[in-house]
Amino acid sequence: MPKLILVRHGQSQWNLENRFTGWWDVDLTGKGIEEAKAAGDLLAEKDVLPTVAFTSYQTRAIKTLHHALDRCNRLWIPETKDWRLNERHYGGLTGLDKQETRDKHGDEQVHIWRRSFDVPPPEMESGGKYDLSVDPRYAGIPVPTSESLKLTIERVLPYFQSDILPMISAGETVIISAHGNSLRALVKHLSGISDDDITGLEIPTGQPIIYEFDDAMKPAERYYLKDS
Numbered sequence: 001m002p003k004l005i006l007v008r009h010g011q012s013q014w015n016l017e018n019r020f021t022g023w024w025d026v027d028l029t030g031k032g033i034e035e036a037k038a039a040g041d042l043l044a045e046k047d048v049l050p051t052v053a054f055t056s057y058q059t060r061a062i063k064t065l066h067h068a069l070d071r072c073n074r075l076w077i078p079e080t081k082d083w084r085l086n087e088r089h090y091g092g093l094t095g096l097d098k099q100e101t102r103d104k105h106g107d108e109q110v111h112i113w114r115r116s117f118d119v120p121p122p123e124m125e126s127g128g129k130y131d132l133s134v135d136p137r138y139a140g141i142p143v144p145t146s147e148s149l150k151l152t153i154e155r156v157l158p159y160f161q162s163d164i165l166p167m168i169s170a171g172e173t174v175i176i177s178a179h180g181n182s183l184r185a186l187v188k189h190l191s192g193i194s195d196d197d198i199t200g201l202e203i204p205t206g207q208p209i210i211y212e213f214d215d216a217m218k219p220a221e222r223y224y225l226k227d228s
C-alpha cells in the first residue's frame, strides 16, 4: 500500500521565542534537532522507510528532513525542494512577538490573524527588514505579501496534485517535511476537513503522520506513527 509521511519541522528558534515566523528563515533549536532525529528513529523502528522526499525552501524543514533521513539511513533518496511547501506568509506580523501583538491588538484580533480560514494578516511592506522578495532563493517566484490559510492551500494543493501524488501513485513512500500551515493544507484535503474545523487542528513538531492509500488512491484516515 503506498504511503505518505508528513512531518512538521522540529522546534525553531522563533517557535521558542514565540514570534510570528512565516517565510522568515529561522533555524532549528537543539530541541528541534532532537525532535527531527527522533522522527527518523521512529521511521527506522517502524520500518516505514521513505523512498522519495519533498520539502520547502526553508532551512528548518530541510534540516528536519536531513536529520530524520540520516537516522533511518535514507539520506541518499531523491529530494525535491519547492517554495510551494513553505509556511504560510505572515505578512506584516513577521518577526513580531505573539504575546506583545496580543497585548497591542487584543486576543480576538490575533486569533483571527492566526487561525481564521480566509482573513490574511496585514501585508508586509516592501523593502522592510523581513521582505524576502529580493532573496536570491525566491528569484522568479511571486513572493506573497501576506497569506491566509485559504491562500496557502491555493499554492500547496496544486503542487501536491501535480508533483507529489503521481509519486505516491507510482508506489513510492513519500516523505514531506514542511510547516504547520502547509501541512494543514494537505491534511484538510486528504482527510476532508471543513474550512471551519481545519483551523483548530494543531500539528505537533517532529511527529510523523501517515496516510495509506488504497488501489484507487483513496487515502485512509491518518494516524501518528508513534501510535501504530
Ligand SMILES: O=C(O)[C@@H](CO)OP(=O)(O)O
Residues within 6 Å of the ligand: 015, 019, 020, 021, 022, 023, 087, 090, 114, 180, 181
Ligand atoms: O509563526 C508561524 O509561522 C506559525 C507556525 O509556527 O505560527 P502559527 O501557530 O501562528 O500558525
